Ligand SMILES: [Zn+2]
Ligand SMILES: [Zn+2]
Ligand SMILES: [Zn+2]
């Protein structure tokens with residue numbers, strides 16, 4: 330990390346400002362001769378972030394549990410305190426205009442120490458409530474939330490949802506007409522069969538988890554009475570049947586999953602019509618590492634080897650796996666393994682040009698990028714299978730409740746149902762919890 334050196338002005342002039350597809354390279358990194366792409370601005374902030382120096386370098390598995398944090402374990406990113414051991418320094422929580430001279434000196438020292446720990450990170454920063462230590466959004470895993478809090482929030486949200494779905498069953502609410510809604514060709518599967526399958530798979534899933542986890546799990550697989558049936562049509566023409574909890578959200582407004590990866594809203598997976606080429610996507614987060622044993626391969630002149638096998642989250646939102654050297658950790662960064670001075674780059678590009686017709690367009694584009702970056706190891710991008718299976722949902726049809734409401738359910742005797750919190754009461758309780766959550770996270774993000 331310390332061997333980053335600014336390049337000369339004339340060398341800087343020769344470096345391209347953008348990649349072949351027009352994506353700008355990070356202006357900060359470019360001054361060090363490193364060509365790191367800027368990420369498409371996430372959200373509404375407008376300013377892009379650099380894929381190499383603002384992406385997290387901790388893995389999800391580096392996060393402390395709540396118990397470990399309370400027991401005083403330091404941050405696994407920087408080794409500094411997470412929860413303040415004693416009284417916070419007196420400048421914490423004060424506006425810098427009101428610092429005494431001593432406080433200003435203490436604050437500036439903390440600031441210098443932070444810069445020393447994170448000399449190049451151009452990422453967000455955060456601090457826990459009551460602590461004088463600043464953590465880096467690139468290097469330091471976010472602080473955990475207490476398990477009780479998670480349970481409380483989840484129960485509250487599930488309770489409110491179930492109540493609304495039961496109400497919709499009683500009222501016979503159909504939901505507003507939707508632009509994608511139409512009659513689809515063919516017919517739905519027999520209701521009794523779908524119901525039996527649902528009940529069986531629900532029971533099997535609940536049996537497989539510990540008793541203590543069962544409520545949480547039950548919330549994500551609701552009772553059959555809460556489920557609504559749909560048929561959807563995909564862009565490839567296929568028609569698929571789906572179940573959702575209630576009718577508040579139509580199937581095209583949800584995120585479904587495919588082979589363990591979440592899909593984008595408005596899409597569903599199809600194994601029969603995958604894209605001809607698998608696209609490359611930027612790795613956004615490294616989640617967990619396991620290991621993989623590779624057999625020897627004579628053609629590649631490689632002996633047997635055990636490598637790191639990371640579950641990664643990509644810029645498209647999908648999950649994939651990526652192979653790295655066994656001991657590699659995201660904080661080791663992506664090392665440049667080939668020179669990328671203009672002459673070298675031009676030479677490699679011309680060699681690639683010669684075989685251009687025999688490679689896929691997406692592979693070609695990616696290899697050009699690798700050449701310009703000097704072949705980073707591990708590659709900050711990887712192919713995304715889920716992207717190649719995802720199909721837009723182009724139309725859907727309501728089938729009806731998985732368990733049709735009975736006449737008694739449709740006209741309940743007054744005062745029979747136990748009093749339920751109103752929607753605004755629930756919203757208030759959620760707001761209070763969220764405020765507490767934000768406080769716990771000490772989400773004091775600033776640049
Ligand atoms: Zn950068
Ligand atoms: Zn830290
Ligand atoms: Zn950092």
Ligand SMILES: [Zn+2]
Nearest residue numbers: 565567599602
């Ligand atoms: Zn299909």
Ligand SMILES: [Zn+2]
Nearest residue numbers: 645647713716
């Ligand atoms: Zn993808």
